[in-house]
Amino acid sequence: xxxxxxxxxxxxxxxxxxxxxxxxxxxxxxxxxxxxxxxxxxxxxxxxxxxxxxxxxxxxxxxxxxxxxxxxxxxxxxxxxxxxxxxxxxxxxxxxxxxxxxxxxxxxxxxxxxxxxxxxxxxxxxxxxxxxxxxxxxxxxxxxxxxxxxxxxxxxxxxxxxxxxxxxxxxxxxxxxxxxxxxxxxxxxxxxxxxxxxxxxxxxxxxxxxxxxx
Ligand SMILES: N[C@@H](CCC(=O)N[C@@H](CS)C(=O)NCC(=O)O)C(=O)O
Numbered sequence: 001x002x003x004x005x006x007x008x009x010x011x012x013x014x015x016x017x018x019x020x021x022x023x024x025x026x027x028x029x030x031x032x033x034x035x036x037x038x039x040x041x042x043x044x045x046x047x048x049x050x051x052x053x054x055x056x057x058x059x060x061x062x063x064x065x066x067x068x069x070x071x072x073x074x075x076x077x078x079x080x081x082x083x084x085x086x087x088x089x090x091x092x093x094x095x096x097x098x099x100x101x102x103x104x105x106x107x108x109x110x111x112x113x114x115x116x117x118x119x120x121x122x123x124x125x126x127x128x129x130x131x132x133x134x135x136x137x138x139x140x141x142x143x144x145x146x147x148x149x150x151x152x153x154x155x156x157x158x159x160x161x162x163x164x165x166x167x168x169x170x171x172x173x174x175x176x177x178x179x180x181x182x183x184x185x186x187x188x189x190x191x192x193x194x195x196x197x198x199x200x201x202x203x204x205x206x207x208x209x210x211x212x213x214x
Contacts, residue, residue, distance in 0.1 A: 003027035006048065006055040008034045009203050009210075010172065011165075012105060013054035016069050017202070018161040021195035023077035031206045035214075066101045067094065070158040082158040093159055096145075096152055100162040104138050107131040108166065111173045132175060139170070139180045146182035150189060164190040 005020065007013040007029045020027045032038040032053060039051045048055045048064060056063045056072065063069055071094065074082035084090045110117050114127035142163065145152060151160050167187040170177060177184055190196050 002057075002059055004057040005029045006032060006044075006053050006057070007206075008032045008039065008053050009207050010169065011053050012066055012101065012162065012169075014168070014199055014203065015066060015158075015161040015165050016054050016056065016073060017199050018164070018193075018195045019070060019073045019080070019082050019158050021198050022082065022156070022161075022193075023073055023080035025073070025077055029202065031209075033210050035210065066162060067097050070097055070162070074158055081155065084153055084157065089153070093153060093157055096159040097162055099138075100159060100166055104135070104163075104166045107135050107138070108169045108173065111135075111175070112169075135170065135175060139177065139183055143180040143182045146186050149182075151186070156193065160186070160190065164196065 003020065003025060005013065005016055005027055007017060008031060011034070017029060032044065038044060039048075039053065045051050047057075048062065050064055052064070054064075054066060054069055056069045058072070063072055070082065074080070083093050108131075110131040111128050114124040118127050151157065152163070153159075163183075164187060167177060167183055171187075177187070191200070
């Protein structure tokens, strides 16, 4: 089985990189340089007309959308226990993952690029302020969910990887996570995992390569 993960540094594609690594899966990561708009190149758009990452290609078959990708990884590598075995708990984990990818992620994107949601002149600060307001609510909810726990469930699972990316990205945008102590502890704990350390080393290697080629 050949697994290819189309990936770009700093993007949510780092979450499936983490879970594939947790699953000991053999996979090839193909980095795209967003700084050079490689995700909008004719070559990539032909593969993924959504021009987004992550994209998983398994023996030539393509799968987009983080939640579906994580479910595939969890089903393909059950021994990694990336989703709970109990069906109701499994749905709770999928619900949590969807919330990270469709509830939190779009607000991080607004901070990154306000004109993508409102191109009225001078609206950037307003878009950012509203996004930050909503993110404050969501991180408070996540903080409450993590109270007294190391991970969202009784062990590391797929939604932890996506939530790690949410915190990572929020930090890159100087969104202040200091009042969310359980989220911060989760973020620190995630960085002690070998899979996350491997990802961060890979991310650095890719960014260094992009810089050298610039
Ligand atoms: N709903 C998608 C969102 C994927 C997404 O927005 N990825 C961003 C990076 S974090 C991307 O590729 N953006 C490039 C673009 O929109 O052109 C998922 O969860 O997989």
